Amino acid sequence: MSAPLRRVALVAAHFVPGNLASVHRSRLWSLHLREFGWEPVIVTTHWDYYEEQIETDLMELVPPDLKVIRTKAFGTRPIRLVGDLGVRAFRAHRLALCELSRGNGVDFVHITIPSNFSALLGRMVKRKTGVPYGIDYIDPWVHEFPGSRNLFTKAWASARLAEWLEPWAVRDASLITGINRRYFQGVLDRNPHLTRQAVLAEMPYGGSEVDHDYARRHPRPAKLFAAHAGKFNLIYAGAMLPQGYAVLERLLEALALLRQRRDGLGKLFHLHFVGTGKSPNDPQGFNIRPSIERHGLSDCVSETPQRMPYLNVLNHLHAASGILVMGSTEPHYSPSKIFQSVMSRRPVFALLHRDSTAVGVLRATRAGQLVTLTEKELPDAVALAAELERFIFNNEFSEGTVQWDALARHSARASARILAAALDEAVARGGKPEAAR
Helix, strand or coil, X not given: CCCCCEEEEEECCXXXXXXXXXXXXXXXXXXXXHHHCEEEEEEEECHHHCCCCECHHHHHHCCCCCEEEEXXXXXXXXXXXXXXXXXXXXXXXXXXXXXXXXXXCCCEEEEEECCHHHHHHHHHHHHHHCCCEEEEECCCCCCCCCCCCCCCCHXXXXXXXXXXXXXXXXXXXXXXXXXXXXXHHHHHHHCCCHHHHCEEEECCCCCCHHHHHHHHHCCCCCHHHHHHCCCEEEEEECCCCCCCHHHHHHHHHHHHHHHHHCCCHHHHEEEEEECCCCXXXXXXXXXXXXXXHHCCCCCCEEEECCCCCHHHHHHHHHHCCEEEEECCCCCCCXXXXXXXXXXXXXXXXXXXXXXXXXXXXXXXXXXXXXXXECCCCCCCHHHHHHHHHHHHHCCCCCHHHCCHHHHHCCCHHHHHHHHHHHHHHHHHCCCCCHHHC
């Protein structure tokens, strides 16, 4: 007779049908956690309170028996006092978690951040109900970002607030997880008691064939490619990273060199940047078009600033001639899009920091070409142009040579298995803070 399932409340400020990348963290876990002894319950906010666009078709990718608690939140109309959904839904999430935790309703609370303010819920709920909690770092909370050192600015205040709040939030945590160790190493350095008190686990988003199977069964026109039929259509889908602009500039410089070598490159090749704008919903929020124009590449490179719905992205990946995965000069950054790119069964061209965990994924799967960089040394533009030329005009990609077994080790199922094992250990330890032991 199998043991009864334990229950974990997965707290996510945004969830499906929201179109932010973070919604897929808890969704992908929820596909597989039952297999490893844990029943997930999602605590999130109703989509009526989202500012970002929603994609109703994403509901088809959620297990039909998944319990999802959708709370209210403070709105942003007619006056937008606070934008962060974690703040606006904080009180409602706290009440929902306390209610859920009473009477052995859940055995653990695990909070995905951002929204970073949601991390405060764990300790509050533990104090009220005794249920242990963990925090999952999709991104680092305390870190430097543009403007964070400019005194008395909004960015500076946000950075100082993070430095003040994070120690309180993690004080009694029983579990710390993240995309990889670098995502949460900083919090361990600042709060060394966690290395003794908390279970530590790292796992990528991973990829799921559920998503790709659905996209293939429900194909949509790849509208971006319609005006470029017959060309080699290379696509980058995702936001621009703060530390990714140097990589972008070197890529465009290399393409400009290739354009000099290949007359009429614009008639043979087109690179599409999608979702790279200043705002997810602004079709005029061009972020990289000035760089494209400065390099004289408008005939073969374009930007669609607004975020594309997730299933549309998958459809375009499936229809593309190639997929660009572009990282940053930060070694901790591991683009989750590497999994979707490989699973799209199209050749991948990756520009990644040599220490990114995505490097190992691409090398193990043999799904494309890889060019590495460091924070101090970018690829030589001439050499990068040669790599691009080989990828575009002499591509030897074949699905049959991809090592699919290697990808399985980085799947969403594998990620859920790691989380379940970490939850088992955290509960077995009793979820007691170090001071109480």
